[in-house]
Amino acid sequence: MQLTLWTYEGPPHIGAMRIATAMDGLHYVLHAPQGDTYADLLFTMIERRDKRPPVTYTTFQARDLGSDTAELFKTTALDAYERFKPEAMIVGASCTAELIQDDPGGLAKALALPIPVIPLELPAYQKKENWGAAETFYQIVRALAGAHAPAPGFKRTARLDGASPTCNILGATALGFRHRDDVQEISKLLTSMGITVNVVAPYGCRPSDIARLGEADFNVVLYPEIAGQAAQWLKRTFDQPFTKVIPIGVGATRDFIAEVAGITGVDPAPVFAQPDARSPWYTRSVDSTYLTGKRVFIFGDASHAIAAARVASKELGFTVVGLGTYSREFARDVREAAKLYGIEALITDDYLDVEQAVQALNPELVLGTQMERHIAKRLGVPCAVISAPVHVQDFPARYSPQMGFEGANVLFDTWVHPLMMGLEEHLLAMFRNDFEFHDAAAPSHLGKSAAPAKPPAHQAPPDAQPVFADTPQAGASITPVEADASGPVIWLAEAEKELGKIPFFVRGKARRNTERYAADLKLKSISIETLYDAKAHFSR
Amino acid sequence: MTSTAIHTLIPSPIAARSQGACSERPILKERGQREVFCGLTGIIWLHRKIQDAFFLVVGSRTCAHLIQSAAGVMIFAEPRFATAIIDERDLAGLADANEELDRVVARLLERRPDIKMLFLVGSCPSEVIKLDLSRAAQRLSSAHAGKVRILNYSGSGIETTFTQGEDACLASLVPELPLSAKTDAPALLVVGALADVVEDQFARLFTELGIDNVHFLPPRSSRHLPPAGPNTKFLLAQPFLTDTARALEQRGATHLPAMFPLGVEGTTAWLKAAAAAWNIDADKFNATVAPGQRRARTALEPHRFRLSGKRVFFFPDSQLEIPLARFLYSELSADLIEAGTPYLHKGHVGADLDALPATTLISEGQDVDKQLDRCRAAKPDLVICGLGLANPLEAEGFTTKWSIELLFSPVQGFDQAGDLAELFSRPLVRRARLEV
Ligand code: SF4
Numbered sequence: 011m012q013l014t015l016w017t018y019e020g021p022p023h024i025g026a027m028r029i030a031t032a033m034d035g036l037h038y039v040l041h042a043p044q045g046d047t048y049a050d051l052l053f054t055m056i057e058r059r060d061k062r063p064p065v066t067y068t069t070f071q072a073r074d075l076g077s078d079t080a081e082l083f084k085t086t087a088l089d090a091y092e093r094f095k096p097e098a099m100i101v102g103a104s105c106t107a108e109l110i111q112d113d114p115g116g117l118a119k120a121l122a123l124p125i126p127v128i129p130l131e132l133p134a135y136q137k138k139e140n141w142g143a144a145e146t147f148y149q150i151v152r153a154l155a156g157a158h159a160p161a162p163g164f165k166r167t168a169r170l171d172g173a174s175p176t177c178n179i180l181g182a183t184a185l186g187f188r189h190r191d192d193v194q195e196i197s198k199l200l201t202s203m204g205i206t207v208n209v210v211a212p213y214g215c216r217p218s219d220i221a222r223l224g225e226a227d228f229n230v231v232l233y234p235e236i237a238g239q240a241a242q243w244l245k246r247t248f249d250q251p252f253t254k255v256i257p258i259g260v261g262a263t264r265d266f267i268a269e270v271a272g273i274t275g276v277d278p279a280p281v282f283a284q285p286d287a288r289s290p291w292y293t294r295s296v297d298s299t300y301l302t303g304k305r306v307f308i309f310g311d312a313s314h315a316i317a318a319a320r321v322a323s324k325e326l327g328f329t330v331v332g333l334g335t336y337s338r339e340f341a342r343d344v345r346e347a348a349k350l351y352g353i354e355a356l357i358t359d360d361y362l363d364v365e366q367a368v369q370a371l372n373p374e375l376v377l378g379t380q381m382e383r384h385i386a387k388r389l390g391v392p393c394a395v396i397s398a399p400v401h402v403q404d405f406p407a408r409y410s411p412q413m414g415f416e417g418a419n420v421l422f423d424t425w426v427h428p429l430m431m432g433l434e435e436h437l438l439a440m441f442r443n444d445f446e447f448h449d450a451a452a453p454s455h456l457g458k459s460a461a462p463a464k465p466p467a468h469q470a471p472p473d474a475q476p477v478f479a480d481t482p483q484a485g486a487s488i489t490p491v492e493a494d495a496s497g498p499v500i501w502l503a504e505a506e507k508e509l510g511k512i513p514f515f516v517r518g519k520a521r522r523n524t525e526r527y528a529a530d531l532k533l534k535s536i537s538i539e540t541l542y543d544a545k546a547h548f549s550r
Numbered sequence: 551m552t553s554t555a556i557h558t559l560i561p562s563p564i565a566a567r568s569q570g571a572c573s574e575r576p577i578l579k580e581r582g583q584r585e586v587f588c589g590l591t592g593i594i595w596l597h598r599k600i601q602d603a604f605f606l607v608v609g610s611r612t613c614a615h616l617i618q619s620a621a622g623v624m625i626f627a628e629p630r631f632a633t634a635i636i637d638e639r640d641l642a643g644l645a646d647a648n649e650e651l652d653r654v655v656a657r658l659l660e661r662r663p664d665i666k667m668l669f670l671v672g673s674c675p676s677e678v679i680k681l682d683l684s685r686a687a688q689r690l691s692s693a694h695a696g697k698v699r700i701l702n703y704s705g706s707g708i709e710t711t712f713t714q715g716e717d718a719c720l721a722s723l724v725p726e727l728p729l730s731a732k733t734d735a736p737a738l739l740v741v742g743a744l745a746d747v748v749e750d751q752f753a754r755l756f757t758e759l760g761i762d763n764v765h766f767l768p769p770r771s772s773r774h775l776p777p778a779g780p781n782t783k784f785l786l787a788q789p790f791l792t793d794t795a796r797a798l799e800q801r802g803a804t805h806l807p808a809m810f811p812l813g814v815e816g817t818t819a820w821l822k823a824a825a826a827a828w829n830i831d832a833d834k835f836n837a838t839v840a841p842g843q844r845r846a847r848t849a850l851e852p853h854r855f856r857l858s859g860k861r862v863f864f865f866p867d868s869q870l871e872i873p874l875a876r877f878l879y880s881e882l883s884a885d886l887i888e889a890g891t892p893y894l895h896k897g898h899v900g901a902d903l904d905a906l907p908a909t910t911l912i913s914e915g916q917d918v919d920k921q922l923d924r925c926r927a928a929k930p931d932l933v934i935c936g937l938g939l940a941n942p943l944e945a946e947g948f949t950t951k952w953s954i955e956l957l958f959s960p961v962q963g964f965d966q967a968g969d970l971a972e973l974f975s976r977p978l979v980r981r982a983r984l985e986v
Contacts, residue, residue, distance in 0.1 A: 011608075011634045011650035013657060020615040043674045045588025045707030048616045050938030060945030062938065066919075069584045072708040075678070086583070093919060105610035106674035106708070109641075134610060135638045 016361045016381055018336035018399055022132035022142025023104045024049055025236075029146045030100060031063040031184035035216040036150070037096035039087045041079070041107035041114050044069040056402050057185050066090040070107075080112045087118050091125070098154065098217035099123065100146065102130035126217070128153045138359075140235045140311065140337060143183055147212055148239040154220040159247045166249040169227065175274040176206040176226045180252075181237030182213035187314070187398040189213060191411035192232055196257065199414050200230065203267070203276050224248040228273050232256070232413065235311055235337060258317035259325055260290055260418045287415035289422040293326055304429065305519075307332035307373035309356065309364055309382050310397025312340030314412070316347040318377050318396045321421055323351060332356060332371045334364065361385075372518055375429060380404070392428035499528045500535040508538050523548045575908060577894060582917025585938055586867060586892055588707030589715025590671060591620050595958065596719055597630040599743045600768050602666040605631040606658065607705070608651060608683060609673030620954075630665070632658065636675055647681055648689075655690050655700075665698055667772035669719060672704035699772065701726065711892040713790040713868045713957070716743060720767060723775070724797035727767075730779035732802070737763040737781055738824055739803065741795070742788030745960035746770070752811075752963060755821060758838045761828050767794075778803050783827050785820060787811065787962060789899050790869035809901040810873035811962045812970060813881040814846045819901065842964030849968025850881060856975040858883040863930035865939060866890040866916050867953035869899075874934070874956060875910065876902040882971055886910040887928045890921060932978060949977045 023040060030038040031053050040046070047067050053059045068086045070079045087101060101118040115129025128149050132142045169175060179196060182189035190213070197207050208226035209219045223229075229244055229252040231237045241252040251273050257266035264282060271278035292298065306328040308318050312335045322328040334356030335344045341357040348355035356367050365385045368376060376386040376393040380401040386393035395404055396412070411417040501509070512520050520541075527544035528536050590613055593605040607613050614633035621629075634654045640647040651670075659665060670683045670690075683702040691700040703718040704710060710718055720741065730737065738761050740752060749766055756764045765776030778784075780802030786795060789810055799805060808823035809816045818839055825835045862884050864871045871891040878884040888911040896903065903912070913921070918939075925933060926946070933943055933950045940950040951974055961970040 011636060011640055011647070011654050013654045014611075014614050014633045014635050015629060016618055017611060017614050019611075021611040023612075024615065043588065043707035044584040044586055044711065045590065045616055045674070046612055047583075047585050047938060048587055048591075048619055050585065051936070052619055054939070054941040055937050058941060060941060062942045067583055069582075070708065072677070072706075075708065089919075105612045106678055109675060109678045133638070134612065135636060135641060138611065 014360075018359050018361075018379065018381065019139035020049075020052075021105055021134050022137045022139060022145070023102060023130075023134065024052070025139040025142025025144070026100065026102060026130055026132060026146040027053070027063055027065055028139075028143050028183040028185050029150065029212045030065060031059070032182065032212040033064075033215055033217070035097040035218070036064060037090055037094050037099050038063075038065045039083075039090050039099060039101045039114070039118070040065055040067050040104055041083050041102070041112060042067045042069070042104035043071070043106050046104050046106075053184055056400060057405055058402070059184070063184075064094065064096070066094075068107075075110065079107075079110055080117055083112055083114055083117050084121060087114075087123075088121055091121075091123050096125065096217075098126040098128065098150075100128045100130055100150065102132055103134075105134035108134050126153055126157075141339060143236045144239045147181075147183075147236060148243060150212070150217070150220055151223060151240040152243060154217050155223040155244070156247065158221060158224050160224075164247075164249055166227065174204050174206050175228070175276065176208040177228050177230050177270075178208050178223050178226045178250075179210045179230045179232060180241055181231055181233035181235075182210065183233075183236060184213075185398070185400060186213075186233070186236075187396075187400050187404055188410060188412045189233070190405075191409055192413040192417065194409070195411035195414035195416050196230065196232060199257075199263075199267070199281065200270070202281050203270060203274075203278070205270065205274060205276065224250070226250060228252060230270070234313055235340065256313050256317050257413045258314070258417060259321035259421065260287055260415065261324055262317060262320060263287075263414055263418060284415045287418060289325065289415075289418040292422050298327075298426075301426065301429070302327045304328045304375055305331045305371070305373045306375045306377060307368055307371055307382075308396070309334045309336075309376075309378040311335060312337040312344050314397035316344060318421075319347055319351060321418070322377065322425070325418070326422070326425065328375070331373055332367055334358065334367070372522060375425065377425065394425045394428055499525050499533065502535050502537050505536045505538050505541050508541055520545070575903075575912065578911060578913040580913060580915040580917040580920070582915075582920065584711070584892070584916040585865070585918040585936055586916065587620060587712040587936075588616070588674075589705035589710030589712065589718060590617055590673065590707075591712055592705065592715030592719060593617060593631045593671065594621050595743055596716060596768065599770065600667065600772060601630075601770055602664065602772050603630065603669060604658070604662060604665040604667070605669045605671055606655065607631070607633040607671045607673055608676045608681060609633055609636065609671075610675045611635055613673045613675075630662075636679070636681075641679065647679070648686060651681075651686055652690065652693070655694075659694060659698060663697075668698050668700045669722070670700065670702040671715075671719075672702065672706055672709075674706045674708050677704065677706050677708060699726065713788070713870075714792075714893075716788070717791045717793050720791060721793040721797045723768065724778065724794060724801065727775050727801075728777040729801065730777040730781050732780040734777075734779065734781040735763050736783065736828070737765060737777065738828075739765050739767055739776055739778055739782050739784040739798070741767045741784050741786050741798070742791055743768055744787050744962060748960045748962050748966060751965055755838065755842070756824065759821070759825055759828070759830050759835065761824060761830075783824070785824055786898060788870070789873055789895070789902075790893075792893075792895050792898065795898070807897070807901065809876070809905075810870075810899075812873050813877040813967045814843050814850065814964065815881055816873065816877060816902070817846070817962070817964050817967070818843060839964070846964040846967035850971050853968065853971035853975045854882045856978055857932075857971070859885060860931040860978065861885045861887050861928070862932045862934065862974075863887045863925050863928060864889045864891075865918075865921060865925075865933070865935035865953070866892045866913070867934075867936055868957045869893060869895075870953075870956060871934070872899040872906070872912075873902040876905045877970065878974060879907065879910075880905050881967075882974070884932075884974075887930050888913060888921075888924065890914075890916065892916070932974065934974075949981045951977050 030036050050063050053063045068082050101114040103114055118127045182193045193210055229241050229250050231241045231252050244250045253269050255266040255269050257263040267278045267281055306322050308315050315335050319330050319333050323330050330351040333348045336359040345355045361381050368385050376382050376391050377396045379397050379399050383393050410420050524541050524544040597605050640650055670687050672683050687700045687702040701722045703722040705715040767776055778801050782803035783806050784803050785806050795805055806823040806827055809819040811817040811820035869891055871889050875886050875889040879886050890913040894914045933948050934953050937952050940952045943950050960966050
């Protein structure tokens with residue numbers, strides 16, 4: 011049993027719903043109790059879909075148990091077939107139905123419907139949403155494209171000269187983080203390279219399109235968490251190579267173009283010089299100097315987190331102080347990536363662990379999911395969302411991809427805007443004794459609640475009491491942090507006052523460094539001397 | 551699935567505004583796909599109401615995800631609810647599951663010493679694997695005796711629909727209430743979670759009426775459990791409290807049947823039931839409620855203009871549908887096509903039901919696709935439905951109001967009558983404003 015406050019991922023059948031809802035002409039019959047129908051609102055409210063998800067739930071009740079839940083499943087499947095007339099159907103069980111072992115796959119088969127019926131085995135007590143999406147997509151691809159599989163050992167032959175190469179774009183689902191716009195951006199990019207998109211799946215396709223997947227020369231895998239398994243099967247069966255670079259950020263987009271060029275033999279040169287790629291210039295522009303070395307904490311699904319770390323470090327000049335994921339299936343990749351930044355990856359699906367890590371690392375920017383947005387809000391740290399789990403805000407009306415060159419522009423804007431503008435910082439430093447600019451005042455865009463409303467330290471009376479190091483911030487009170495066994499280092503009043511003279515946006519760092527320095531020397535208290543000794547010690 | 555038990559088919563041709571004698575009215579009973587929450591959802595408002603209580607769902611990842619999704623934007627801090635997610639190791643043997651639960655509870659209580667009452671909330675998985683939470687609650691109560699009271703109830707989707715979770719929770723509280731004696735001064739107990747602001751208004755009104763010994767269930771703190779016994783007369787503030795009412799009656803308490811306190815008429819009738827039981831004289835009663843009634847009528851006026859003659863269709867959700875339909879019909883002159891409710895407890899909603907016109911189809915249970923067919927055929931001006939149906943219906947051109955807001959907002963009492971009406975009229979006003 012695991013004690014859980016908030017979850018990053020839903021159960022695996024939610025993953026299956028994300029596939030079904032992304033498609034047209036596919037229907038999902040789910041053996042589940044009534045409460046599980048809540049899942050519809052994820053799609054109709056969070057994603058604002060204008061149609062109900064194509065899911066029929068059996069909604070069995072206690073009185074049905076032991077008697078006729080199997081019969082109920084059969085009538086439900088039959089009714090759903092007759093009402094919705096889908097091209098294909100997927101059937102399965104949610105967590106509760108898994109326990110009553112009715113075998114939806116077998117029951118549906120017995121109905122002998124005149125369409126493909128694909129049974130799903132999604133172990134709800136072991137696996138989670140992304141795994142469920144990947145498994146569902148794989149089963150659908152295997153069943154529908156598999157019907158057109160060539161003989162084993164098939165080798166793809168080169169296209170006739172002059173024919174444009176074709177590809178499928180795989181992995182975009184309903185309720186995905188910016189999937190809608192990523193598909194559009196990457197389709198545009200591929201088209202500009204002279205590549206024809208055969209099928210986009212599952213987003214917006216039909217079962218009959220899945221059946222045509224084998225016709226393409228190669229596959230573009232946008233989200234390996236979802237399409238990795240299917241892409242590997244397609245490679246084995248149809249000898250279709252697939253892309254491994256996730257085109258998030260300018261560098262990765264260029265690598266992606268090179269990878270596609272390598273697979274297809276097309277000339278990448280024309281698309282490398284993209285006049286629309288504004289982020290490289292913006293980040294070189296002198297006003298961006300203040301971004302240098304900003305401490306950033308990154309958490310999300312594995313692909314987005316790894317990609318974000320590269321962009322943060324190489325394209326914005328941030329310092330990655332934390333990198334983690336809730337996707338245990340991809341833990342190895344994230345650990346590898348973390349090594350690039352000399353840090354240890356955080357692999358957890360426990361929200362409290364993440365909160366504790368953010369608190370301990372004291373970042374200046376958090377790039378995370380909606381969960382981290384709440385953590386950051388509570389700690390008064392700027393935050394941008396880079397990954398699912400999603401919220402209604404993550405479905406903006408405007409075009410807002412994460413991938414490709416336009417995606418890189420979007421990243422630049424959305425990550426930099428929450429930070430204080432460079433000029434604003436300088437002004438605050440210059441006027442910090444002015445009553446309107448006093449340093450407890452939060453930057454305007456962070457709203458009222460962001461900064462703890464303490465009187466500025468320079469107004470503190472001379473006989474101010476020594477305060478404990480690491481004054482807990484808002485939020486600390488609800489999450490007990492383990493006390494340091496060696497006891498807290500005490501800031502002498504004078505030193506605390508001096509610390510107050512340091513501009514507040516570097517004060518956190520100064521405080522941390524001084525305490526680390528004091529701890530290393532096993533000092534019990536921090537004086538003005540210690541403060542400046544530490545400054546000298548850490549100065550680059 | 552299609553086994554719709556249609557007791558009869560209506561509508562009868564009787565003219566719309568005829569009232570009364572409806573207790574024998576035909577009810578369409580359906581047993582198909584239900585598009586409703588399970589009882590776990592009640593935790594979202596209950597944990598805010600009882601401020602030192604914690605709700606630990608013993609369930610699956612689905613249960614955790616349901617509460618999180620239904621709570622939506624309410625993610626602020628570490629909440630006073632959580633899920634102990636059962637995993638495959640627990641499924642291997644029940645002894646392990648119990649030990650695991652003990653471990654989880656111990657860890658939780660260590661983290662949250664402020665918790666004085668812990669509800670173990672059963673789910674479909676915990677019930678199907680027959681994890682005995684009442685024994686677990688007893689065991690854990692003695693293990694943590696003196697620090698925290700541990701109770702249990704079921705919020706599972708196979709046993710409870712949406713608001714029935716609150717019923718199950720309150721019913722589990724009844725045995726914990728101090729037992730009062732027949733000889734104690736008569737006491738009034740208001741049963742059902744209300745917003746604090748509404749509770750305070752009612753408390754003031756009862757005092758003005760001269761009823762002093764008034765308590766509320768659930769209380770705002772587990773340290774202030776109201777007494778209940780043969781001297782207790784209780785008013786239901788919510789229409790979904792079947793088991794709680796029965797448990798109170800078993801303690802000797804007396805139910806005061808009444809309309810539910812929505813709108814002017816509902817609130818008046820509800821207060822009057824208490825006043826009658828306390829023999830408050832009519833003049834005093836009228837004088838006491840008159841200012842509230844006047845304010846409510848003024849507040850309702852502009853909404854009647856917007857809702858009068860509008861054809862309304864209710865999908866089943868919280869069991870508030872019958873009282874809400876009554877309010878729309880008799881106080882705002884709306885026309886009612888269908889009032890769907892997950893369960894119809896005639897003993898509790900009888901007074902509201904009797905006030906509905908014979909032309910309104912009352913349906914109990916659900917077969918959502920068929921109900922959508924009826925809705926589309928009827929082309930109502932306003933559809934009251936759950937979050938899964940609202941946007942799809944809007945996209946088809948219907949104007950909708952999501953029902954969950956009717957439950958989460960303070961709507962009872964005179965001073966909320968206008969707010970309640972506004973919840974219904976706002977979607978119509980919005981649609982009229984938009985030109986896109
Ligand atoms: S219906 Fe059952 S399994 Fe589903 S969320 Fe509710 S209690 Fe959990």
